[in-house]
Amino acid sequence: MNLREQVDLDNLPKHIAVIMDGNGRWAKQRGGLRIFGHKSAITAVRETVEAAAELGVDYLTLYAFSTENWSRPAGEVTALMQLLVSSIRKETSTLNKNNIRLLTIGDTASLPSSCQKELREAMDITKNNTRMTLVLALSYSGRWDITQAVKKMALEVEQGNLTAGEIEESTIAQYLATAGMPDPELLIRTSGEQRISNFLLWQMAYTELYITDLLWPDFRKEHLYKAILAYQSRERRFGKTSEQLIK
Template identity: 45%
Template sequence: MLSFFNKKDEEVTLSKPPVHVAFIMDGNGRWAKKRGMPRLFGHNAGMETIKRIVKESQRLGIQYITFYAFSTENWKRPVDEVEGLMQILVKFIRSEIDEIHENNVKVNILGDIDRLPAAAKEAVCYALDKTAANDGMNFNIALNYGARNEIVRAVKSISEAVKRGEYSSDAIDETLIEQYLYTKDFPDPDLMIRTSGEKRLSNFLLWQLAYSEFLFLDLYWPDFSEAVYRNALLEYDQRNRRFGAL
């Protein structure tokens, strides 16, 4: 069971707490623009929100959290913004990885990191290596990630395995496909939260979100507080997940 105190200082217990929560962290740039600041100011503020939500997730006992940090489409953004985002990634890892490791949190990457700049790739590999043996909460970062690309990658790998005689075509089912996804070691998200008021998935975990609960919030990611997070979990707890049944 998951228990916490609400804004009235009343203890709340969730009857069916989520095991895995995924986040589309939208609105950093617009948050900064409202304040007359450059977009990277918003991305830095968004990084601070990630820190708070990682800590709150662990405090609440959430076992898996996944953040959509950089999509395969984000390379289309201005060069200075992309470079800034990569620098923020490096800064985040350098400043937080020791505490993450001390708290037994395991960092995982969903996506192809080979295209990342050298400093970013080096920092990511360091985080993966340092936390590889941890067995506490899983902190997943979707980085240079696109769901369609992930599915195409899985199909190609399975096709090659069939050619090698490892499987027959009749052996291909949902279970086999899932073994070739970046998320093969994790349960599907129970809850997906997107900030900024946008109501779309933006090529995020298309396979894995098939039966997840969605929550779209009309606030920007830097304003996503621990209290808002807890209220989101309360709303999730009130939903009836039927998975196609009655």
């Protein structure tokens, strides 16, 4: 029985988040520039999206560019933005054909105008698709997300539309960039790093973490299946005891 056949389709995480790490190291191991690793990672993205959609995952969020990534060398950032534009342009028709909706989270207003244009067009073309939602986290960080949510709530309080007593966890969730989406149940991080790197800080309170030493450009469908199988082998208690779950 192959890995895909072992996946319990009745126990899939509704939302999978991925920190796609290791492109630079992958390129360095092969004597190439970092952008070579980023370009080579497109196959990993394509296979992961296809596999998730085929299984029936509802949401797949990819950490594509963090707010901290702006501090990288200017040449690499420019090349990344150009790669983003060309990739979106090439992949939009495939997403549409496969009934996949594209969304973004993050401070996208800080992206180059060409990136914003391609993103708007791709999201408009795919907006009615229902098979799966692919979310690109661009110029995103968890602290940015919480900060912008607090600012929005403060403005609502100033305008008299919200009181401090009305603010609960569910209220905060409505102001986050992921409003309307389920929290991720599984986080996959490649390259072996043991941290969540300022990603979906509020949303990952009870997310199961799966960390692999594999570098992102080498990630393929079978690796997604392996991560999901690891998720399905765990007992998710949400603060309760095992005995409470059985009752």
